[in-house]
Amino acid sequence: MTENSNDIEQAEDRVPRRVIGTPPPRGEASALGAPASTDEPIVYEGATFPDPAKARKAERIVALLFLVSFVGAVAFIASYVAFQVGTIGRTQVSNFALGSSLTVALLALAAGIVVWVRQIMPKYNLVQQRHPMVSDPEVRESVAETFLQGANESGFVKHKLLRRTLLLAAAPLGLLPLVLLKDLGPLPETTLRHTVWKKGRRLMVEGTKQPIRAADFNSPGGILSVVPEGYEEDLNALAKATLILIKFRPEDLKPGTKLNWTHDSIVAYSKICTHVGCPAALYEQTTHHILCPCHQSTFDAADGAKVIFGPAARPLPQLPIGVDGEGYLIAQSDFNVPVGPSFWERGDAEAEARGQA
Ligand code: FES
Secondary structure, X not given: OOOXXXXXXXXXXXXXXXXXXXXXXXXXXXXXXXXXXXOOOOOOOOOEOOOHHXXXXXXXXXXXXXXXXXXXXXXHHHHHHXXXXXXXXXXXXXXXXXXXXXXXHHHHHHHHHHHHHHHHOXXXXXEEOOOOOOOOHHHHHHHHHHHHHHHHHHOOOOOHHHHHHHHHHHHHHHHHHHHHHHHHOOOXXXXXXXXXXXXXXXXXXXXXXXEOEHXXXXXXXXXXXXXXXXXXXXXXXXXXXXXXXXXOOHHHOOOOOOHHHOEOXXXXXXXXXXXXXXXXXXXXXXXXXXXXXXXXXXXXXXXXOEEEEOOOOOOOOEEOEEEOOOOEEEEOOOOOXXXXXXXXXXXXXXXXXXXXX
């Protein structure tokens, strides 16, 4: 054995003496499994086999561990279904059940494989010299051959019980990532394109939660932050449905504003900036500019909330409003375009393009 050798060299007494890369002796299999004509185990030179009685005992232990792994994986799936989250306490219980069952499944599987390798498979003393990073073809061939040898000696084909329990244990583990995909939640479908505004729903002052009588909101330049009746505390709904309500002089309104969606020169716009969704609520009365404080997008409230500065790509959507029989401001319908970031505008354009294709 020389120090600079590139070959894998093996301890003299216990190593296979066959030259790497040469075909196996007659009667040996060259691939996974025993020789076609016999059930005799393939014995490689230099192998030290465990005591048969100990190997049989180890086989039962390995099978038991694989069964435990199977139970753990099934318990993981059952825990996911049984323990729903929603509160901190329920989430803790769910996390504990998921974590402990997955730990049992993976630990038992790993322990079974370790016992299989250490107690059932034969052993060799091998010495490997340092060599260049790139292996030469002969070494690569030997690695492939050693892999097949290991596969043969593992008894994967011969030990039906081990093979079947291993496959049984591995099957649900492969499904676990699919189960976790459910945590991504249901698809939003069209929910992000709509708000809770609908015909007849009253506009309520944010904070006081009082309805707004049109006759009382009569000083031009006035502005109110408004929420939908019945959803004053619903943060999910408010994230999309909050409005700003502005009173104009009739002569100040420009063509961009839909006049039949106003009432007595009162205009309602979405408060959600069309850039990335900050609340756009800074209002300059003399210029009629609505300013979003996040990235300084500026909208002309007198002209349909058109963008006059900044990164926003489209106007703040206008909500059609009117009054009910008691004179309180109400919505005439939902917005006719999605509120919030302009992603939805692009989505609409793509959907339109697909429809025309
Ligand atoms: S979120 Fe309003 S300008 Fe960026």
